[in-house]
Amino acid sequence: MKALVFWFEMASTYSYLSAMRIEEDAARAGVQVVWRPFLLGPIFRAQGWASSPFNVYPAKGRYMIRDMERLAAARALPFRMPATFPANGIAAARMAIVAARDGVAGPFVRAVYTAQFGAGADISNADVLSRVAEGVSLDFARLSASASAQDVKDELRRSSEEAQALGIFGAPTFQTADGELFWGDDRLDQALGWSSRL
């Protein structure tokens, strides 16, 4: 089975859209999803941006919210921007690494995004993450402890460096087994089609 690497950033609105559908769509295409959280902050800073481009460029930010409203409505997904955007998603990203090792990245990551962009919750808050994890029957104490281990911190830092080295500049990005990159939720179908033909 061909693998498609799903590079996502926990604070990214469009990653939410892809996370909610990628497993079902990939299964239909006969493609296996590899969940790889990374951090966009260092990549944005390297481009000279102190925040998300949606904050740096307000017209783009206003458009993104309207675009998300329309796309979420069309897909029957809840959508509500959190008060602080982008959230500090480092803790959630480290937990996603642990969840991926345990084979439960899908349920955990979807629950984090649904809390954040469906209900407007602040995912930098440990209580929020605790409720999210327990809502999908994950042991938060264990998840939290594992996520604080040095090897997980190192893995997230290395993944973010790897993403930047690959030329990734936004999320979600899909990486095929033959090295093609597809950027944006708009490209998920194309990335799955490409992978299924390998």
Place this chain on the structure above:
Amino acid sequence: MKALVFWFEMASTYSYLSAMRIEEDAARAGVQVVWRPFLLGPIFRAQGWASSPFNVYPAKGRYMIRDMERLAAARALPFRMPATFPANGIAAARMAIVAARDGVAGPFVRAVYTAQFGAGADISNADVLSRVAEGVSLDFARLSASASAQDVKDELRRSSEEAQALGIFGAPTFQTADGELFWGDDRLDQALGWSSRL
């Protein structure tokens, strides 16, 4: 019949993709296309960019070329980046205004894009534009003279100001009769669907 305003920039790669299909797709959706060339240069400069974001952010620029190669191949369109990007598209945009007044924006604009991004021609060159116009049976001497008139220059400047005031920050952008904006060739189907339901 509902109208959809097609805001395009003559030097924009993704506008090429939309220009090549918008009339057929709109006809199928029962939507009328309004061709409105504008200039992205002033909008980019207002955001602090001295050039296209594809030049300002090289990773994004490299991705765009690969993305265009794949999309053009899938649509059986030729694709070749011109040596100088972005081209100075002011003369071509003014001619597109004249062509739109004459009801021949589609053939003219498609021919300009095909020369530029299908064959790599420099559309700031009057000889190139002359061959393009004659290739679609337009009288270049008349087109060129009309495009140099003050009212056409004024219209292009006003259109670019209007685009910026609407919150447009990239091309192509599609504007529905009820004021929705859809950015990018990826959103053409959605914009047509929205328009056809009005």
